[in-house]
Amino acid sequence: MYLELFMLFLVSVTQAQGLESKPVVAFIPNWSPIFSGENIRLTCAYTERTSAVPTYTWYKDGEEIQHKRLENSLLIKFAETTHDGQYQCTLGFTAGLSDPVRLHVINGQLGQVILQAPPYIHEGDDLKLRCHHYYGYSANLTIFYKDDTVIRDWGPEAVLSFENVSHEISGRYKCIKEVLYNSQYNQHIGEASISVKELFTVPEVSVSPFPVLEGDALTLHCTTSHGLSGQFKYLLYAFYNDRKEIRQFNDFDHYYGQADQLEDFKNISCEVKGGRVRKRSKVLNIEINKDFTEPVIKPELPLMIEGDKMTLTCNTRSIPGTEQDLQFAFFKDVQNVQNLSLSKQYTVSHAEVKDSGNYFCEVEMSTRNLTKRSKKFYVPIRGQNSEQKNLAYELIMMRHVLSGCILIFTILFIFYHIKFIKSLEVVNEYSTAL
Missing domain, CATH: 2.60.40.10 (Immunoglobulins)
Structure with missing residues (x-):
């Protein structure tokens, strides 16, 4: 039966x-x-x-x-x-x-x-x-x-x-039975070693490609080995994130996803079911590496007036070795002012008031078809009227004063540093003489 x-x-x-x-x-x-x-x-x-x-x-x-x-x-x-x-x-x-x-x-x-x-x-x-x-x-x-x-x-x-045995059942078993012969019950022993074979091994979850980069079309794999040498092949696979099911049981041992859709997927696991047996993998922490960070546009000078040289820099950090794959473009309001190039800077030699506006930049990694845009940054250019000239003069004077203060501080620091070193030499000579 x-x-x-x-x-x-x-x-x-x-x-x-x-x-x-x-x-x-x-x-x-x-x-x-x-x-x-x-x-x-x-x-x-x-x-x-x-x-x-x-x-x-x-x-x-x-x-x-x-x-x-x-x-x-x-x-x-x-x-x-x-x-x-x-x-x-x-x-x-x-x-x-x-x-x-x-x-x-x-x-x-x-x-x-x-x-x-x-x-x-x-x-x-x-x-x-x-x-x-x-x-x-x-x-x-x-x-x-x-x-x-x-x-x-x-x-x-x-x-x-x-019922529904597992490996814990394995072991050495013995029975003692009373058998009737010669008009009396006599005790006899039977023994057997019981070993429960695996239907399949504990699965392992993995991801490809590895390491995972932002924007990748990635695949989760659930790998297990059959233990019955071809006697049992029907296995179902499910995938989880933080114990929440992201794909129900079916006969595919893989799950497709997009890396940017898995930003919140940190603790991935899979489960395999065959008959009445279920086994779950250890948890895999997926770290999605960003090829480059969201760019930030920044002017070289915080305040500019007509005639100043305006330089805007598009700053981003990338994975080492991929810098040469990045290209930069600059926009003013909605107009493209510099097409994609290897230069991360946009320069106007003699800025005018009309150059004021909301600037932003885009960074593209062509090898991965990935583009990121910075937030907008308003750059004002002041005109050269009398009031603005006075303000510009004041700004220039402030720059000179600040530069002078820095120079004086540097000289004083060097002077006292040399004096301190000489005093140490005198103390050392005195100590040696004693």
Whole structure:
């Protein structure tokens, strides 16, 4: 029953996502080991649709043991220890050879107990462990252990069940069962090592191109590895930012975005879902590097009058090594006054009142098709009337006075610095003499 459900699940997911590249061997009943004298059927499941008429070939330990058309099962009746081994199957056309599955046959003895489990256990499976005694005898109570710790005390049920298993289930299991023979119940032990295989690894989220630059058309990738060697391919992917979903689950392991749209995306992660198993990646902090900062236009002189040389500079900071890719243009009001060029300065040799206005600049990185514009800056040019001339004269005088003060301060600083050094030399000579 449980094997059939598993196989139906396997078929449905592989048909939905992509088709199997090779068949899968399964047991009915889904137990191993078995006692000698018991029956078991091996099935060769292949989910890919094909118009070819399959001929199933079975191998034991690498040697062909059965070759039948349309017969996908291998029946072992009254098993013997010689049936113990690795079994594989193929369909005889494009399908590959299945992974080997071990059938373990034990020569049963009086009162013997074995702990049976499915030949392979994957994340998300419903697992059943069976404490099985040699046929022909009555049994009573059973107790189960994991790593020498009781997980189910004495009871009449000889099957221990787990739902939606994960790696935490893996470990060493043991059962003790009371078997009736010689007119009394005797305790016997069965043991098994349980290992849960991964459907897929914990995903990793990455971004390309890297590093991310402003304006990039970027792609988020969610990468995981399948753990079932082709037995399980149907995976869904979702992406998150600060735990908020930015793309729901679908079968694409990537997500496209624009860097300037992801300014607020700082903590990116992805999640992968397969069957009942879900795994989420660690968080990736995306830093969007700006090729260059928003430009700022600035005049060389804070106040200008007619006849002054007017120089406006378009200042921006760029990633080292990209300066040569930048070009600058200047605008007055809405008119372009200097076309794109490598010069970050706009100069008017003899400014006039009509040169007053709102100036702004644009910076373009042609290699990345990226343009940024500065804020507007009003530049006034004062006329040369008598009042303005007086003001201009005062401004010129202020400039000279300020320059003079700076010069005097510099001379005094040098003078006292030299005097201080000489005084230190005198003190050193006096100390040496003592």
